[in-house]
Amino acid sequence: MGQQIIKYFVMFVTLILIQVLVLNQVQFSGYVNPYLYILFILLLPLNTPRYSVLLLAFVLGLSIDIFSNSLGIHSAATVLIAFIRPFVIRSISNREEDRSDYPGLRQNGFRWFLYYTAIMVIVHHTFLFYVEVFTFVNFWTTLSRVLLSSLFSIFVIVLSQYLIFRE
């Protein structure tokens, strides 16, 4: 248990650093910004109490916000996906299957993890980008930003499963 906490703490800090120091600096044509940090929420064990998933999501989002001077935007988006996480998992999982407690790629298969990541990332990004511009005026421009960034985020998150967060 203690080991788990340390592991997740290290992951928390690492993901924030990768996000603000590397990914936020990657700015293709001013449109695309992948957000890897939500991987932390994706990979929390399934038996984590719901209140702590929500609170962790809030703290994670707020940390990203403070680094990128966007107070409230990332915390709102991250809390949203933390809230829908159990519903997403239930909707894409087979009931009879014996589920592992850790929602990783190895444990659940590529297909499952891709669905899981795609739904969470798209919900997160849609909410994030529309709250950021706070208007539907440039609806299609914003939508293209959402889709491009989502593609990138999904790619980076799935790739990360092969590289570091294997377990």
Next chain:
Amino acid sequence: MRSLIRYLIKNYAFLLFLLLEIVSFILLFNFGRYQKVQYFNSANRITASVYRGFNSVVNYFELTKINRELADENALLKSQIQLKKNSEVASLSNVSRFFVGDTTYKYIPVRVINNSVNKVFNYITLDKGWKQGIKPDQGIVSPNGIVGVVISVSNSYSLGLSVLNQRWSVSVKLKKNGYFGSLSWRGNDYRIANLMEIPFHVELAHGDTVVTSGYSSIFPEGILVGTIQSFSKPQGENYYNIQVRLSTDFKALSFVDVIENMNKKEIKKLENVNQDGTTNN
């Protein structure tokens, strides 16, 4: 009553979710107010030192480019000094004496340790603060043109709005005829900003230079902003719709200067006195 409590306990996750969302949105809508609070932005001690540590590593690889930029700027300044010297000799020496000692603006060199161009509200974090004399409302310029304005300062770091921030606009003018308008950014492209309030009767051409007007005490007059890339006359309006190509490359900011207006207090005081005077009448 008991069923209500049972209902609340059963749905605590939803209530907590609502609560956290509400807190987030309160923070979001009041950010203008919190902007000045240094704990909530990237100029606070922890975030800024993370950025600075990383930046000093990255900067190492850009030294060649930075050196070249500095050399270019040096050459430009030298030639300006020469020009000035020549004109001094030519003009009456007792007239130019008044301008030689002009110390209205003081430049403080700072390093950009964090910067973004792809958000709706872009900010820059600088590696100097109170201790080095940075204060809110000072202008930030790069060798190529204007960059932004300081809004929040901590002990050793400060946070600035860049031109690429929809919460800010700056007073600029056309260099060739002095007509002034305000420059703001509409998002999307980090190279293009919009110039507004230039009336139809003003003659415009592609490539016209846009500089700061000097009407706000943030920037001195005549700092390069950009050139006119395109313009149109929207129907039913009195002002041009002008796209300005910014001269500063916001993607490649490394060393910039913060401008301190030594007379700002005096100007503000004078303006306030004036306003009080008119309201009393």
